[in-house]
Amino acid sequence: MRQTLEFLLHDWLKVSELTQRERFAEHSAETFAAVLDTCEKIAREKFAPFNRLADTQEPHFDGERVHLPESTHAALAAYVESGMLAAAQDYELGGMQLPCVIEMAANAFFSKANIAMGGYVMLTNGNANLLMAHGTPLQQEVFAKNEFAGRWFGTMCLSEPQAGSSLSDVATRAEPDGEGFEADPLGPRYRLKGNKMWISAGEHEISENIVHLVLAKIPGPDGKTIPGTRGISLFICPKHLVNERAELTGERNDVALAGLNHKLGYRGTTNCLLNFGEGRFQPRGQGGAIGYLVGRPGEGLKCMFHMMNEARIGVGLGATMLGYAGYEASLEYARQRPQGRPMTAAGKDAAAPQRPIIEHADVKRMLLAQKSYVEGALALELFCARLVDEQHSGTPAQAAAAGLLLEVLIPIAKSWPSEWCLEANSLAIQVLGGYGYTRDFPVEQYWRDNRLNMIHEGTHGIQGLDLLGRKVVMNGGSALLALAGRINETVQAAVQVPALAQHANELAAALAQVGKATKAAWSTSNPEEALANATPYMQAFGHVVLAWLWLDVVLAAQGESDFARGKQAAQRYFFTYELPKIGAWLAVAASREPVARDMQDAWF
Known part of the structure; x- marks a missing residue:
């Protein structure tokens, strides 16, 4: 994979040209290579050896806290230590000012090694990036900066049990927290009540705090819920309350785990049903989870979709790398597995040696299909990441052109790898035959892990409606x-x-x-x-x-x-x-x- 990655970055996308731009001027081909080397090493040593463990030792809740294997904590600590959570951020934020395309290429190693462990950091990075785009300076300082540092992790809370992907049916409510609610230094303060479903990384003990970004409806001037999506706003709702100096106050916010979802795959990332404002905790002596408004009232979806676009590129990359992992595993197996003989007269001799199955045309067909899917998908995701760099560091004309292309490519960047790299995983199982269907080999887990990617961050059908409908x-x-x-x-x-x-x-x-x-x-x-x-x-x-x-x-x-x-x-x-x-x-x-x-x- 590394050779293909280097070829796509340097020979095809010409990423070294980015170093001529002011933002990336301190970088070179050597610094890019050093980042890839570091991430490949961490992924190989801290993530990959525990991929099966994360699958078999599912997160469990003892009524008080969620437990994960110690290897998950160690792997994420190594990731945080690498600085990759803030890789694309300004130097002043502790970042490396890496191009998005290099950041994505580096994260590909983690998705390939253990995608479930990597889910926590992908969500945290997207959460913090959203706050950098739409939060107040103090929200950025208190919440985003601590997420980039790995002190706190983040989530996105959109779906609800009764609404699923239909965001206009969101029922979670946010009411102003008494008179003077707008005077809180962390932002206008509301009390949230409702339920959120399918919240990845919604509860764990990996980090000191969890920063939930929650969609909820605010009341209209008449006090009634505004129908449709017009009243949907976005709120920062931390698990533990903090002050404007980013210190934990010692109070638990009224965000409670109602249950863990038990999944087909992708098991190492907790997936939760969360109750906001059910009264289990009483922050500041009142009911309702405390949330701080992000952006303007009624613009929650506009803010959230800033995170969704980044998340969709990340989902596509994750799907790609699971397909890549299956491709490499089935390729290695096909080179070693002897079975069958040539379809010639000599091949009818049962005493003649069998040949490796990679010499059979149909096995080559399945491997070629996988190669075309996974390497093509990798090119797609890196190309989209390169467009993000054009948006952020190019001339106004370059930025506008890149933005147009991203508009039409984002649904494809999410949907195509999630369908066809899943098919690559299915073909990997087929190459191994009966062995592929057992847990003795990793290809069945790759398929199970990848099956989620056609569903989350916007289902396949929603991506189609977005593409053709808009x-x-x-x-x-x-x-x-x-x-x-x-x-x-x-x-x-x-x-x-x-x-x-x-x-x-x-x-x-x-x-x-x-x-x-x-x-x-x-x-x-x-x-x-x-x-x-x-x-x-x-x-x-x-x-x-x-x-x-x-x-x-x-x-x-x-x-x-x-x-x-x-x-x-x-x-x-x-x-x-x-x-x-x-x-x-x-x-x-x-x-x-x-x-x-x-x-x-x-x-x-």
Whole structure:
């Protein structure tokens, strides 16, 4: 993996060019390599050896506290010590001012080694980044800075038992905490009451405190709940109350664990049902959990989605690395496992030696599929991270262009790896056969861990609705046009290479299919019709994006080395076996096929 990572960063994405910018001027290829070396070492020594332990020794609650294996505490302490929680932050915040693309590349090692342990720090980093964007200076100083230092960890509390992904149905309420509630130095102070479900890292003893970011509805001028999403605001709700000097006051906030969810995989990260304001604790002698308003009233979703976009890139990277881990495990197995003989006359001799299964064409097909999925997905996530760097450190024109591309690529960055790197894990099990289905080998756990990624941080269906319902049509389709422009640049370059010309033309035709299907889906201007097949549309869109990235990657991987030939074969596989699938997916979107929409409950 390291060789591929280095190639994508340096030969393809040209990350060394970032060091010419003021923010990254103190960095070099050598400092980037040192960060990757450090993270690879910590992941190998502190995370990977305990991946199975984190799976088998699930978090458990004794009525007072949640218990995790000691190895989880040790691994996260090593991560905190590395400084990676603040890797992209300013030097003044204790950060390294690393480019986002290097930060993501470094975190890939942890996702691959033990994704469940890494979940705690991913959430904490996103939580703190949100506060740096939307919090007050004191909220940043007290909460974000201590999260970056690893003293406190963080969560995001969106979903509720009755609402799931339907945020307009959020029922948690936030009432002003008496007269003068706006005078609290940490922000306007409210009392929260409600229940939150599926809260990853919602309760543990790893850090001194847990900073919950909670969506709740504030009352309107008439004191009644504002319907829909307009009244949703965002609040900092710490597990233990603190003062403006970031000191724990000794009071427990009214945030109580109602239960742990027992999951198929990803077990090393606690997943919780939390009750806010149930009265188990009485902070400052009153009922209700104390929360401090972040941003403006009613702009909770706007603030939260700052975190969600980063989280979706992180989820996509996690899915990618689980797929990568399965690919490497099945590749190693296929090279060592003898079974079968050549389909020749000599092969009929039972006394002849068996050959490794990697020599069988169908096993090569499954390994090629995995390689094309996981390496393509890694390119996608790093490309998106590189766009984040363009937004934050480029010229105004570069930032605007990167922002447009990110708008349309974020749903793909989350959804595509979560589907196809999961398929890579399934193929890894298949390569191992019966052994793959046992706990003697790690591939079954990789599949179980990865199955979560199509669900959390916005389900697959929600990503499809976001893509077709908003991203490709917003501002007259400007984001889609920007993406098409970048794809056409690659097509024009590839068509000049004889070995790639046919594939360049195939990509151009695929892009045209997407454009026609997008127009056809919206031709009646009826959202119910247009969006009934948003998921297959997204599958096709994602495949076109990955085909583009693969073609762009192999333009940088010319030559006859084994490494280059491997990239070329994976690109050829994707164009030959995968890209042709888009026709069926786009057909139902273009025709606004009504069968799923018209299906009646009773007919099932």
